[in-house]
Amino acid sequence: MADMIHPFYEQHRDAMEAAMRDRLDLAEAMLRERAQLTDIDGIRQEVMDEFDIVLTQTPYVGGAASRMSDFFMRLIGFMAISRALRRHDVPLPVIGEIERETYKAQLLTTPEAERLAAGDQFMSPENQVLLREQAAKSVSASHQAEFPEDFVYDFVEPGPHDSFEFGINYKACGFCKFAARHGDKEILPNICGLDFDAYATRGIHLERTLTLAGGASHCNFRFSRLRLG
Structure with missing residues (x-):
């Protein structure tokens, strides 16, 4: 059972994976220029494979009844990105910059009125x-x-x-x-x-x-x- 995804996260898996793919699209130029990575398709696959693992590790904390479930669903994917980039010896500060700028760009795709x-x-x-x-x-x-x-x-x-x-x-x-x-x-x-x-x-x-x-x-x-x- 250790490799099973909790049903609550399985229910939201498609949306979470779509968000991860969007992040990787937004991060592509930074992965090339700042992380000095060339095989971007390989990195994408590596991150998504790692995300599959992360999903099995994500703890269930009450589902829709807990506000913290949303925190896990929105942010746990960055663990997968960090793990994959560390395997390619990308420095931690560079990973942090890429993730933060990517996340901000993703957040800003939501209309301002809706965000406010x-x-x-x-x-x-x-x-x-x-x-x-x-x-x-x-x-x-x-x-x-x-x-x-x-x-x-x-x-x-x-x-x-x-x-x-x-x-x-x-x-x-x-x-x-x-x-x-x-x-x-x-x-x-x-x-x-x-x-x-x-x-x-x-x-x-x-x-x-x-x-x-x-x-x-x-x-x-x-x-x-x-x-x-």
């Missing part, structure tokens, strides 16, 4: 209620027992002198657990770097000075609206 609407929804009072509920659930003993590979986090209210609207402290990270289990710790910081563009393209400013991947006790996400224009 998603950002408004994320920052909305209604979503903050949901975040509080899911944060409380994530730290419960029953949830951690059922989904030990999930994220564990607290919702953070701003103090009277804070400039952020709300925050999240991630005390345990699903990607960190994944990386520790599968030997991906060296590529983990590149995954962390994707967060800034994921929020900025939706009109949200993310401030983060601590990460679990960097050895801190938690990741301190602080969110506020970008002042556009």
Whole structure:
């Protein structure tokens, strides 16, 4: 059973694979110019083969009932890209640059109005209620027992002198657990770097000075609206 894809991810597999192919299209010029790779078709196949492996390794954390399932589905494919490029001795900083620029380009294919609407929804009072509920659930003993590979986090209210609207402290990270289990710790910081563009393209400013991947006790996400224009 170790090589089986969980039914939840199997249900979304076509969309996830299509996103991976789009990323590879967007990354092609950078793979040639920055990574100095010439057999791009071979790299594509290598990445997609690795993605098949990654999908079997991706932990189930509650499916549609958990907001963190979407994080895994959107970002876990970068583990496959990183693994494949490391086998070709591409330096880690170069991999990080390629992945971040590729992800930003992919995010920007969504119309601006749609992206900003998603950002408004994320920052909305209604979503903050949901975040509080899911944060409380994530730290419960029953949830951690059922989904030990999930994220564990607290919702953070701003103090009277804070400039952020709300925050999240991630005390345990699903990607960190994944990386520790599968030997991906060296590529983990590149995954962390994707967060800034994921929020900025939706009109949200993310401030983060601590990460679990960097050895801190938690990741301190602080969110506020970008002042556009």
